[in-house]
Amino acid sequence: xxxxxxxxxxxxxxxxxxxxxxxxxxxxxxxxxxxxxxxxxxxxxxxxxxxxxxxxxxxxxxxxxxxxxxxxxxxxxxxxxxxxxxxxxxxxxxxxxxxxxxxxxxxxxxxxxxxxxxxxxxxxxxxxxxxxxxxxxxxxxxxxxxxxxxxxxxxxxxxxxxxxxxxxxxxxxxxxxxxxxxxxxxxxxxxxxxxxxxxxxxxxxxxxxxxxxxxxxxxxxxxxxxxxxxxxxxxxxxxxxxxxxxxxxxxxxxxxxxxxxxxxxxxxxxxxxxxxxxxxxxxxxxxxxxxxxxxxxxxxxxxxxxxxxxxxxxxxxxxxxxxxxxxxxxxxxxxxxxxxxxxxxxxxxxxxxxxxxxxxxxxxxxxxxxxxxxxxxxxxxxxxxxxxxxxxxxxxxxxxxxxxxxxxxxxxxxxxxxxxxxxxxxxxxxxxxxxxxxxxxxxxxxxxxxxxxxxxxxxxxxxxxxxxxxxxxxxxxxxxxxxxxxxxxxxxx
Numbered sequence: 001x002x003x004x005x006x007x008x009x010x011x012x013x014x015x016x017x018x019x020x021x022x023x024x025x026x027x028x029x030x031x032x033x034x035x036x037x038x039x040x041x042x043x044x045x046x047x048x049x050x051x052x053x054x055x056x057x058x059x060x061x062x063x064x065x066x067x068x069x070x071x072x073x074x075x076x077x078x079x080x081x082x083x084x085x086x087x088x089x090x091x092x093x094x095x096x097x098x099x100x101x102x103x104x105x106x107x108x109x110x111x112x113x114x115x116x117x118x119x120x121x122x123x124x125x126x127x128x129x130x131x132x133x134x135x136x137x138x139x140x141x142x143x144x145x146x147x148x149x150x151x152x153x154x155x156x157x158x159x160x161x162x163x164x165x166x167x168x169x170x171x172x173x174x175x176x177x178x179x180x181x182x183x184x185x186x187x188x189x190x191x192x193x194x195x196x197x198x199x200x201x202x203x204x205x206x207x208x209x210x211x212x213x214x215x216x217x218x219x220x221x222x223x224x225x226x227x228x229x230x231x232x233x234x235x236x237x238x239x240x241x242x243x244x245x246x247x248x249x250x251x252x253x254x255x256x257x258x259x260x261x262x263x264x265x266x267x268x269x270x271x272x273x274x275x276x277x278x279x280x281x282x283x284x285x286x287x288x289x290x291x292x293x294x295x296x297x298x299x300x301x302x303x304x305x306x307x308x309x310x311x312x313x314x315x316x317x318x319x320x321x322x323x324x325x326x327x328x329x330x331x332x333x334x335x336x337x338x339x340x341x342x343x344x345x346x347x348x349x350x351x352x353x354x355x356x357x358x359x360x361x362x363x364x365x366x367x368x369x370x371x372x373x374x375x376x377x378x379x380x381x382x383x384x385x386x387x388x389x390x391x392x393x394x395x396x397x398x399x400x401x402x403x404x405x406x407x408x409x410x411x412x413x414x415x416x417x418x419x420x421x422x423x424x425x426x427x428x429x430x431x432x433x434x435x436x437x438x439x440x441x442x443x444x445x446x447x448x449x450x451x452x453x454x455x456x457x458x459x460x461x462x463x464x465x466x467x468x469x470x471x472x473x474x475x476x477x478x479x480x481x482x483x484x485x486x487x488x489x490x491x492x493x
Contacts, residue, residue, distance in 0.1 A: 022161035023277035029168045030270055033175060035333055037187065045184050047259030048123055050266040052130060054247040055112045056105065056138050066096050067149040069228045072369065074153035083213065085224070086153070090210075092224040093146040101142045109135050117254040126184060133188030140195035147202035154209050161281065163205070167198035245385055249405050252389050257398035261340060265402065268344040271329060275322045276352045279314055283307070283359050300364065301424045308360045308431050316440040319353040340398070347402045351409035358413035361420035373419030377412040384408030 037046050070093035077086040109131050112120075120127065144163075151160040171194035178186030246269065253262045326345040330337045358377075365374050385408035392400030421428070 020278055020282055022165050023274060023281045025165045026168050026277065027271075027274040029165075029172050030274055031333060033168075033172050034267055034270065036172075036175065037179070038334065040179050041184050041187065043263035044259045045123075045126070047254070047261075047263035047266065048120060048126065049130065049134075049184060049187060051117070051120055051250045051254055051259070051262055052112060052127070052134050053138070054250040056108050056134060057247060066093050066100075066228050067145045068366070069093075070146060070149040071152045072366065073227060074150065075155070078153065078213065087210070088224040089228065090146065090150045090153075090206075092228055093149060094143075096228065097142060097146050102139065105135065105139055105142070117251055119254050119258050123259075129185050130188045133185070133192050137188065137192040137195040140192065140199050144195070144199040144202045147199070147206045150206045151202070151209060154213065156205075156209050157284075159205050159209070160202075163198055163202050166201060167194045170194040170197055245381065245405070245408075248386055249389060249401060252393050252401045253398055256393045256401060261398045264338065264341045265344050265398075267333070268341050268348055271333075272322060272345060272348040272352050275318060276356050278318060279311065279356050280359055283311065283363055300368065301426065304360060304364050304420070304424060305426070305430060311360050312357060312431060315353055315356045319349050319356070320440070323349050343399060344402050347399075347406045351406035354410045354413040358416040361416045364420060365416075370423070373416060373423075376419070377415040380415055381408045381412035384411050 034046070041049075070089055074086045074089045077083075077089060113127060113131060148160045148163065151157065151163075171190055174190030174193050175187055178190050180186075182189065249265070250262055253265055323346065326342045326349075327337050329345075330341050334341060362374055362377075365371065385405055388404030388407045389401045390404070392404040394400070396403070420426070421431075
């Protein structure tokens with residue numbers, strides 16, 4: 001293995017470890033934040049704040065995939081030592097984001113106030129009070145995306161993860177200070193202030209990283225803007241799915257079940273999504289790594305098999321433990337075992353479990369610059385969510401909406417995995433082994449046993465399931481064989 005390849009792998013490991021650390025800290029911050037908000041503003045106003053953020057987040061459609069394209073194209077330019085082109089790409093991403101997103105975000109705010117769900121518009125005055133703060137926070141976050149993309153392209157994902165942690169910790173601290181006095185308005189002010197500090201810090205960090213690489217940020221050229229739009233347009237088509245995913249679900253939940261159900265979904269979604277981030281934050285470092293390595297099929301095939309085999313095992317462990325801990329988390333977070341929260345959590349675990357299993361395929365496609373299968377799976381997920389959630393929601397209410405969400409996520413995950421396996425000519429048996437199936441079944445059984453335990457046994461059963469799950473996973477041959485094989489070259493000098 002060449003020195004450059006070892007350096008890239010070591011940097012990928014550092015980025016992956018930073019991602020896991022960031023996800024862990026973020027999970028703790030979110031736990032403290034939502035517990036605090038439930039006590040001070042209640043689940044209904046928490047639901048209002050959540051759905052306003054989700055609906056305004058739809059304005060990211062105007063991004064046209066610019067930031068995702070900037071990561072891929074800038075990483076390739078830096079790998080070829082084309083520093084001037086890399087600087088022009090990042091400048092084009094920053095200026096394009098500002099010009100495209102600002103008017104769209106303003107229109108989105110007007111649309112929420114005018115055409116939002118009826119149960120949201122019932123809180124008209126509170127809605128008008130929080131719109132400016134949420135608008136400012138999201139706008140500042142959008143402007144920070146190209147800066148964070150630049151850090152990713154330079155394979156300094158560790159710095160980008162640090163930014164996320166700093167922003168979330170500041171959000172928690174500002175909320176502790178302002179929410180008791182100002183209520184919901186103090187929450188959105190804390191959100192905007194944390195986003196402003198994060199944006200300024202991102203600009204400073206990126207400037208230092210680019211200075212070390214002798215990369216300047218000149219005014220963007222039309223050729224760079226065209227390259228970003230050409231690649232980003234394809235990337236955005238698949239990203240549209242996620243933008244329509246949670247906002248559509250929140251809208252339908254508010255329509256069929258009200259803001260309180262939306263708040264329980266928001267909390268369950270944040271919990272499971274943060275658990276998923278433990279794995280995804282490591283896997284997303286594959287994009288710049290795959291983009292900068294040899295693109296021969298055998299090399300890509302070998303890398304994918306190593307990553308996907310280990311990922312399959314880790315998803316079984318992580319989500320099996322999450323399933324078993326749902327009642328205990330509800331008791332610690334909400335103060336009692338909230339059946340709606342636990343029910344939503346079960347469905348979310350199933351959906352994100354499947355999605356995380358498919359994540360290596362998604363990131364490998366992105367790193368190879370092949371977006372067709374990601375686009376197909378993205379649109380299947382978006383359309384499937386709208387159709388399934390609307391139909392099931394009409395007959396089953398809130399559980400039907402979340403069940404439709406889960407079905408759409410499962411369908412998209414199967415499409416992504418099938419696409420990459422066809423492209424690389426990989427058989428299912430090369431990734432999934434009998435022992436992995438047995439482990440997944442055992443963890444699922446443990447999770448369900450803890451899930452349906454009596455209330456006063458919830459915490460003890462969850463702890464027991466976690467200990468047993470960790471013991472089973474450490475005895476699995478993939479842990480003993482794959483981890484040393486992957487980490488040895490990463491840590492070697």
